[in-house]
Structures are given as structure tokens and as C-alpha cells.
Amino acid sequence: MDLTFSEEDEAYRAELRQWLSDNIGGGGGGGGESANAMMKRAESSDESKNDPLAGARAWPRTLHDAGYVGLAWPKAYGGQDASFTQQVICADEMARVRTPPLINTIGLSIIGPTLVQHGTEEQKKRFLPRILRADDLxxxxxxxxxxxxxxxxxxxxxxxxxxxxxxxxxxxxxxxxxxxxxxxxxxxxxxxxxxxxxxxxxxxxxxxxxxxxxxxxxxxxxxxxxxxxxxxxxxxxxxxxxxxxGGWQIARSSLDHERSGLSGVVALEETLGRLWRMASNLDRGDHKAVEEPSTRRALAQHWIEIEGLRHLGFRTLSNQIAGKPPGAGSSVGKLFASETRNQLTRTALRVEGPLAPIAKRSPHVVDRGRWHAAYFDALAHSIGGGTSEVMRNVIAEKVLELPRPAED
Amino acid sequence: MDFNLSEEQETLQEMACDFIRERWPADCAREALDKRPAVIGADVWQEILEMGWLGVAAGEDVGGIGGDVLTAAVLSQEAGRGLLPGPFQSSLIAALAVDRSGNDAIRSELVPQLIDGSLRATVAIEEPGGRYGPDAIAAKVRADADGWRLTGSKLLVPDADSAALLIVGAQTPDGLGWVRVRADAQGVEIRKMERMDAQSCSEVVFENAPVEGDALLGDERSLREAYDIWTVLLAADLLGSAEASLELTRRYAIERVQFGRPIGTFQAVSHRLANHLVDVEIGRSLLYGACLALDEKRDNAAPLVSAAKAWLSDAAVAAAESALQIHGGVGFTWEYDVHLHMRRSRCNAAILGDADYHRDRVADYMDESWVPPVKA
Missing domain, CATH: 2.40.110.10 (Butyryl-CoA Dehydrogenase, subunit A, domain 2)
Structure with a gap:
């Protein structure tokens, strides 16, 4: 058992890390907008004007020029033919520095891989390069x-x-x-x-x-x-x-393109760090919220959950690198990650206590109201991409091999 | 990058599982509840010694096979799954505590005897007073004209009634650490206790008891390391028990028919089991992470150990309780194995730090050394 990568892979990581620090630190990322912000801007713009999304397309193009998108895709269609380990390292490093969101993420993560696997030659040639460069969303x-x-x-x-x-x-x-x-x-x-x-x-x-x-x-x-x-x-x-x-099987296989989920762990850990800082600054009369046993234990429990998710990711990843099926990891990971995220934002609002109702831009608002947004966002995650209940069905049938309820 | 058991570990795990199922079937654990305490019989114990289980994680130079903490944890996991009682785990941790004491002379003298079973030892840390862990140790060694003398009380010392040597955490003239006391020495009183699952443990009271060698066996570092290793072995035991509870219930949910269909088709049942499966997989991941961190002596080893123990303490008890609930009436009978795992996991969840104690240890780590990633 070891958690190290080969020298070649570590060199790849070092190069990527250097590239990221050169291209992100000084605002070189270009399109660090949320999906909502992108949408708003697109809606308010006059269609006859030049591309209102030019800014948002710049970042994926920068990444593409440097060879850091479409890692798993064949070179013939603009991909990198990179090893599985390099794909993981890339996702991990990007998560570590919280690279701006990619406007073409649906193309990169769902339809692109689906076309690589199931598309005709014409479809691959026509669509894949344009997905990579965010020409088509x-x-x-x-x-x-x-x-x-x-x-x-x-x-x-x-x-x-x-x-x-x-x-x-x-x-x-x-x-x-x-x-x-x-x-x-x-x-x-x-x-x-x-x-x-x-x-x-x-x-x-x-x-x-x-x-x-x-x-x-x-x-x-x-x-x-x-x-x-x-x-x-x-x-x-x-x-x-x-x-x-034959579409149902194709759609199912596109759900299997999910990764080991390690990149989600970094985001959760960053959120927990922010929550810890919030609790450390929040007054409770003569002490800070973080000094209360109930708060400390709740935050420690989230640390435990996140480490559980990280190490589950290591197991899934090891299986994938070894060319084995990901195992119980992917459905368990999806369910547990969204539940953890829910619990974490719930804890945040509980720690806020009497300040929890205060909306952004009001006096006394905590962390500029970010926990309200995080709370709603987390709730969406246990619905989108397969509800937590569907994930439990999948685990019951595929992992526990319980009989399927009668249907049709 | 390989975060799974090695082939050797998987083979050992299967062998241990089969051996325990055959030589210590669940009926043994059930019968022991009426004929206390639950102790491995002499012939089975001899076979365990011959298989070298006590030496899997000890150094090759002292008769072990040089494996890692994870290998020892794999055996503990099977002990939990198969309800194997003492003196297995206490003997395993005693050998490891001495192996990692940093005291070369004592190590090369004692570890071979501890592994081959010619010397039975156990480890004593917890005390009355309601607090867990090395920081709550009050037992004290004084140096007087005759040498070192230990006074204090230790609780829930496993298998002390059959041990010849006691390895005791104490405050000494040379600081917090381990000392050795012979079980039959003057000033040692062993008051037998039994656990809810009938395993043997004792309160051991020391009254100016002579300390072997009038010196530390191991320093504070080695005591804390052994505490963490023991804790992770208990976490592994809890994992094995949680898996057993889940597997019993999974099978029952497939076989048991009500309202004309297997109860496993009801989401009230299947989703509950899916949640336990998640708990078990997260627990297994934490356990592997903690073992690896201990073996690599990483800075976050202690919080990862606590993470595994806190998580699996909760998970194993919850799985046992669901097992009882989902089995319904028969789950509440003496003949079904459900209560055996309930008893074992309830005990182990409360020993060497319960979930809250270990969450507090994690919180202290977060306070002192945790560096979360920060958005660029």
C-alpha cells in the first residue's frame, strides 16, 4: 500500500503546478465567473453584438492550448491521450488551486466522453475539437x-x-x-x-x-x-x-465517466476551513463559537467525513489505475459527498445561530451571506445527477445485491 | 498509487476468516455468555500462536514477520467479524507495544516470547475517573530506596487475569511512559470484571508495586504510538463487526418474505442497508488511511486514527442496531447472532476513547496543525 506516484507522473504534476501558478495567480484565468453570472450576462446582452461569452471562453482555450483539457481523449480529435494517473493528477491540481469554472464543462465531462466512446467518425471530427475550445457549448x-x-x-x-x-x-x-x-x-x-x-x-x-x-x-x-x-x-x-x-445504454455509460471524486474533496475541505474560521471569529458572549464542544465535535465530524471521502477516493483510484472496475466507490462516493456537503452547510447555519437568518448586504451578515447560497447549492447536489434516493437504490441493487422491487 | 490490501494481506484475511469461523463459531461466543468469561480455548490458542498471528507486525529480528500495522488490523477485523475473544487482541498489542518501545534490550528479550506465547502480557492504560487516553493517566511511579514503585488503578485491562506481565502507562520520574510490572508481584491486586460480551477484563490496583528493571520500558512517544495502534486495532475489530451485522441483515432481507415479497425490496429496508454500506466503506477507507499514516509516521496519523475510531464506533453500533430492528422478532432472540455483534461493538465503541473523545482529538488537531486549502 502506498500513495505515491511515479517520478514521471510527479514531473508532470510539477510542470502543471508551475503552469497554474504562472497562469492563474495574476488573473490570467480570464473567465472566473459562476454559471449564474455567465447566464445573466448572456441574457442581458444584445444578441447582435459580438460574443458576450468571449471572456468565459478564454480560460478553456488557454487550458486547451497548454494541453490541460480533454486529457483522456484521442490526439486525433484534439485530446491528449494522457494516462489515467495524469488525468487524476490534473483534476487534483486544478482543484487544489480552485481554477475558475469551465463554461464548457458539460461538453468536457459528459457529451465529449460519450462521443469518444460511441460517436461516428464524422461526429468525433466535427464536435470534439469544438467542445475542447469552447466553440460549442x-x-x-x-x-x-x-x-x-x-x-x-x-x-x-x-x-x-x-x-x-x-x-x-x-x-x-x-x-x-x-x-x-x-x-x-x-x-x-x-x-x-x-x-x-x-x-x-x-x-x-x-x-x-x-x-x-x-x-x-x-x-x-x-x-x-x-x-x-x-x-x-x-x-x-x-x-x-x-x-x-440504443440510447439508454449510451446514457448509462456516460454516467460511468465519473471520476474517483478526489477533486470534490478539496472543495469540501476548503469549505470546512472557511467554516472553522467563521466559528473562530463568531462571538458567543464571552467566548467564540469554536470553543463550544457541540461546535467542535460537529466540525471534527465533518473533517472525519471528508477524510473518509478522500481515502475512499484513493481506493477507487487505485482500482481504476489497476484497470479494475471502480468498485463500490463511485456510487458510495457520490451519495456520501452530497450528504456531507448538505450536513456541512447545515452545520454552518447552526453555528451562525441568531445571525443565520440575516440576508446578504444586511448589517451583521456573516461571511457576506455565502452560507445561504452554499446551503441551497448543497441541497441541489443531492438531487441533480441522480438523487440520493436513486443512489441508495443503486447501492442496494448493485452492491448489496438486494432484489429489485417489481416494476412495469 | 495502490491503496488496497496486498495479495498477501488478502490471503491472510481469508485464512483468518475461515479459521475463526471453523474453530470459534458464533455458538462459542453465545455459550460463553452463560459460562463466562469468553476465552479462546487452549488448543485453538496454540494454533493461533503457531500461525504466527501475534508477530505479523513485529520486526523479523525479534521473531515477527515484519508486516505493517495494516496487517495486524486485518487480523483484528477478522476477530471482530468472527467474535473471537481474548487473549488475542491484548496479546497482539502487548507484543507491538514492546516491539515499538524503542528499548532494544527489552525488545529483543521479550518480543520473541510474547509472539510465541511463552510469555502472556497485557496492556493497561485507562483509569477510573471518567476520562480517556494518555493525558488522563494518573498512575504514578515513585523512586524510593528499593527502586521504582507503582501506585494507581487501571480499568478494563483486557485478559489481566491470565497475564504474567502487565505493561502499564504511568507517570514516572522520567516522564510519562510505559513500565513493566509482574502480575504476581506484591502490591498488585487483580479484580476480575466482565464485559457485556463476556470478554474478560479486570481492574488492576497497584499499591507500591515493584517496577521491573526500575526503569521505563518506553517513553511518552512510544506510549502514544502504542495507544494509537491499539485504537486502530479496535477500529478494525469494529469494522469486522459492522460488516458481519450488515451481512447478516443483507441475507435476511433477501430471504425473509412479507406481504408477498422479500423485505429487501422495501426501500425502508434497502435504503437503511445502503446507508450502512456507505458507513462501512467510509470506515474501511479511514482505517486503511490511519494504518498507512501510522506506518509512515505521518503528522496526521493521530487524527486519522481518531477519525477511524470515532467513525467505526458509531457505524458498528448503528449497523448492529439496524440488524436487530430489521430482523424483527427473531433478531431479539438468543439464538440469532445479532445481539452478539451488538454486545461486542457496544463494548469496543466505548473502549480506548468513545466517538466524542476521538472527535475532540480531531478538533484539537484542527486547532493546532490543520492547514485547509484556501481558494486562490
Missing amino acids: WCQGFSEPEAGSDLASLRCRAEIDGDEFVVNGQKVWTSLAPISDWIFMLVRTDPDAPKREGISYLLADMKTPGITVRPLRNAAGGSHFSEVFFDNVRVPREHLVGELN
């Missing part, structure tokens, strides 16, 4: 009003008409839809087949006539996600990914 059209956790019951349908699909229906919870150029989506192409066998995976240009985007305001007040309506939207047949009616 992508959004995901999976969930529907009647198909959330039960995704396979989706109803948005696509009928074949000559060389085209004609798409009708609705998608929901589509992140970044207003600024996206393309959508990858699941559609029902065989209404008579068992529900998982009549689904296809399609790519659609968001500028196609018949697509309407309506941003939804979320519980936290932002508009990170949208509804997307399809009214006789014509999609060329060459934008089908994989086989007709």
Missing part, C-alpha cells in the same frame, strides 16, 4: 416533467421522416440552455418497445426552428436551469449517436 436534455428519477419513462418522441428525425416534447432542468449551441438528448423512437429499449440518443442544434427555451428560476433565486420545448424540430439522421433505440 452543450446542454443535456434528459429529464422531463414526467421522467425524473424514473428517467426511462421519458416521452419526448422522435419520428423518422426521410433523412430526418422530427422531435416533439419537452425537457426540463436543462442547465445553461440559453447559452448553449447544442443539446444532447434522449428521445423515444419506439413507443411500443419496453421502455428502456425504445430510446435513442440525439444531438440537436439549439438554433433549429421549433426549439424554445424558457429559463426556470430556482429555489435559490438564480436561473441556472431551463425548460426546453420541441415543436416539430427536424434533426438530421446523422446526429443520432449509436444505434437507433
Whole structure:
């Protein structure tokens, strides 16, 4: 058992670390905006003007020029053909210095890997380089009003008409839809087949006539996600990914692209550090909040949870490096990470005590109100990308091998 | 980067699991509750000695096989899973405490005897007074004309009734550290106690008891290190017990049919088990991390040990309680094994620092040395 990397990998790390310190410290990152800020700016801009997202595209392009995105992708499509270990080191180092968010993250993490695995040669050549350079931004059209956790019951349908699909229906919870150029989506192409066998995976240009985007305001007040309506939207047949009616398996495999989750640990640890500082500064009469046993134990418990997650990540990573399946790690990691994040922000509001209700920009607000946002954000994480309940179903069936409840 | 058990460790784990299941089936642990205390029988103990279990983590130069703390933890985990009682763990930690005492002469004299079983020893740290850990040690050694003399009281000393040598944490003229006292020495009174799971332990009262060699066996550093190693072995025992509770319940949830279907299809049951699976996997990860940090003598070894013990203390008890609840009526019967793991995990959760004590140790570390990452 050891946690060290080879000399070659450590050299790669050192080079990357140097590059990051040269390119981030002095504001060289360019696009350090949150998704909400990007959306807001895009919404308020006049479409006829020059690209309002030029700033946000600069950072992924800088990264791409230096060879630090698309690590797992083949060189032929602009990727790096990097080893698995280097991918992990890269994610880890970026997390360590909290690099700005990437506007093309959905493309890089979901549709890109899916196309690498399942796309046609034409699709790979056409889309992958443009994803890497953030020329095309992508959004995901999976969930529907009647198909959330039960995704396979989706109803948005696509009928074949000559060389085209004609798409009708609705998608929901589509992140970044207003600024996206393309959508990858699941559609029902065989209404008579068992529900998982009549689904296809399609790519659609968001500028196609018949697509309407309506941003939804979320519980936290932002508009990170949208509804997307399809009214006789014509999609060329060459934008089908994989086989007709073979979309469900492809979508499932794209959920397996998840990493060991180590990069999420750094973010959690940074948040806990911030919480510790908050508790250290917060007055409770004659002492500070951090001196109270209940606070100390709660924060220590979060430290324990985060270390548990980190070491679980090491196990998952070891399996992946050895070419073995990730094991229980990935579903356990996703569930535990989002639960830990929930608990951590809950603890923050509890530690704030009487100051917890105070909104940002008010007198006496703690940490400029960041814990309110963090709290809502954490709650979203135990829903998006598979609710915690679905994760428990997965663990019950796949890891514990409990019988599946009867269905259909 | 390889954060999994080695092939040798996996093989040892399987062998230990099979051996304990065969030679100490759960019925032995159940019967011992009526015929206390629970102690490994002489023939089984002899086999354990011959397999070299007490020497897995001790140096090769003193008769061990030079393995690491994790290898010892793997055996403790199987002891927990198989409800194996004393004097296994107390003998293992006694050998390790001497092996890592830094006292070369005593080490080369005693460790071979401790490993082959010709000398039975145990370790005494906790005291009455309601506080845990090395910092609560009040037992005191005075140097008088006849040499060093120990006075004080130790609680929950495992297998003291069968030990020839007591390795005792005490305040001495040379500071906090380990001393050796013969169990049959004058001024040593052993008051037998039993745990909820029928394992043997004692209160040991020292009244001007003579200290062997009139000197420290090991200094404060070695005492704290041995405390951490022992704690991590208990965490491993708790992991084994938690896994056993979860596995018993998993099987029952598959077999037991109510309302026309296996109860494992009900989310009230399956989600509860999924949560315990998460707890177990996080606990296993923390345990491996703590063992590795101890072996590599890293700065965060102590908080990682505490993390593993705090987490697994909670996790093992919770898994046992869920096991009882999900088994329903039969889970509350003497014949089912559920209560055996409940008893063992309840005891081990409260020994060598409960979850709150170890959370406090983590908080102290956060206060003093933790450097969280800061956003650029």
C-alpha cells in the first residue's frame, strides 16, 4: 500500500503546478465567473453584438492550448491521450488551486466522453475539437416533467421522416440552455418497445426552428436551469449517436465517466476551513463559537467525513489505475459527498445561530451571506445527477445485491 | 498509487476468516455468555500462536514477520467479524507495544516470547475517573530506596487475569511512559470484571508495586504510538463487526418474505442497508488511511486514527442496531447472532476513547496543525 506516484507522473504534476501558478495567480484565468453570472450576462446582452461569452471562453482555450483539457481523449480529435494517473493528477491540481469554472464543462465531462466512446467518425471530427475550445457549448436534455428519477419513462418522441428525425416534447432542468449551441438528448423512437429499449440518443442544434427555451428560476433565486420545448424540430439522421433505440445504454455509460471524486474533496475541505474560521471569529458572549464542544465535535465530524471521502477516493483510484472496475466507490462516493456537503452547510447555519437568518448586504451578515447560497447549492447536489434516493437504490441493487422491487 | 490490501494481506484475511469461523463459531461466543468469561480455548490458542498471528507486525529480528500495522488490523477485523475473544487482541498489542518501545534490550528479550506465547502480557492504560487516553493517566511511579514503585488503578485491562506481565502507562520520574510490572508481584491486586460480551477484563490496583528493571520500558512517544495502534486495532475489530451485522441483515432481507415479497425490496429496508454500506466503506477507507499514516509516521496519523475510531464506533453500533430492528422478532432472540455483534461493538465503541473523545482529538488537531486549502 502506498500513495505515491511515479517520478514521471510527479514531473508532470510539477510542470502543471508551475503552469497554474504562472497562469492563474495574476488573473490570467480570464473567465472566473459562476454559471449564474455567465447566464445573466448572456441574457442581458444584445444578441447582435459580438460574443458576450468571449471572456468565459478564454480560460478553456488557454487550458486547451497548454494541453490541460480533454486529457483522456484521442490526439486525433484534439485530446491528449494522457494516462489515467495524469488525468487524476490534473483534476487534483486544478482543484487544489480552485481554477475558475469551465463554461464548457458539460461538453468536457459528459457529451465529449460519450462521443469518444460511441460517436461516428464524422461526429468525433466535427464536435470534439469544438467542445475542447469552447466553440460549442452543450446542454443535456434528459429529464422531463414526467421522467425524473424514473428517467426511462421519458416521452419526448422522435419520428423518422426521410433523412430526418422530427422531435416533439419537452425537457426540463436543462442547465445553461440559453447559452448553449447544442443539446444532447434522449428521445423515444419506439413507443411500443419496453421502455428502456425504445430510446435513442440525439444531438440537436439549439438554433433549429421549433426549439424554445424558457429559463426556470430556482429555489435559490438564480436561473441556472431551463425548460426546453420541441415543436416539430427536424434533426438530421446523422446526429443520432449509436444505434437507433440504443440510447439508454449510451446514457448509462456516460454516467460511468465519473471520476474517483478526489477533486470534490478539496472543495469540501476548503469549505470546512472557511467554516472553522467563521466559528473562530463568531462571538458567543464571552467566548467564540469554536470553543463550544457541540461546535467542535460537529466540525471534527465533518473533517472525519471528508477524510473518509478522500481515502475512499484513493481506493477507487487505485482500482481504476489497476484497470479494475471502480468498485463500490463511485456510487458510495457520490451519495456520501452530497450528504456531507448538505450536513456541512447545515452545520454552518447552526453555528451562525441568531445571525443565520440575516440576508446578504444586511448589517451583521456573516461571511457576506455565502452560507445561504452554499446551503441551497448543497441541497441541489443531492438531487441533480441522480438523487440520493436513486443512489441508495443503486447501492442496494448493485452492491448489496438486494432484489429489485417489481416494476412495469 | 495502490491503496488496497496486498495479495498477501488478502490471503491472510481469508485464512483468518475461515479459521475463526471453523474453530470459534458464533455458538462459542453465545455459550460463553452463560459460562463466562469468553476465552479462546487452549488448543485453538496454540494454533493461533503457531500461525504466527501475534508477530505479523513485529520486526523479523525479534521473531515477527515484519508486516505493517495494516496487517495486524486485518487480523483484528477478522476477530471482530468472527467474535473471537481474548487473549488475542491484548496479546497482539502487548507484543507491538514492546516491539515499538524503542528499548532494544527489552525488545529483543521479550518480543520473541510474547509472539510465541511463552510469555502472556497485557496492556493497561485507562483509569477510573471518567476520562480517556494518555493525558488522563494518573498512575504514578515513585523512586524510593528499593527502586521504582507503582501506585494507581487501571480499568478494563483486557485478559489481566491470565497475564504474567502487565505493561502499564504511568507517570514516572522520567516522564510519562510505559513500565513493566509482574502480575504476581506484591502490591498488585487483580479484580476480575466482565464485559457485556463476556470478554474478560479486570481492574488492576497497584499499591507500591515493584517496577521491573526500575526503569521505563518506553517513553511518552512510544506510549502514544502504542495507544494509537491499539485504537486502530479496535477500529478494525469494529469494522469486522459492522460488516458481519450488515451481512447478516443483507441475507435476511433477501430471504425473509412479507406481504408477498422479500423485505429487501422495501426501500425502508434497502435504503437503511445502503446507508450502512456507505458507513462501512467510509470506515474501511479511514482505517486503511490511519494504518498507512501510522506506518509512515505521518503528522496526521493521530487524527486519522481518531477519525477511524470515532467513525467505526458509531457505524458498528448503528449497523448492529439496524440488524436487530430489521430482523424483527427473531433478531431479539438468543439464538440469532445479532445481539452478539451488538454486545461486542457496544463494548469496543466505548473502549480506548468513545466517538466524542476521538472527535475532540480531531478538533484539537484542527486547532493546532490543520492547514485547509484556501481558494486562490
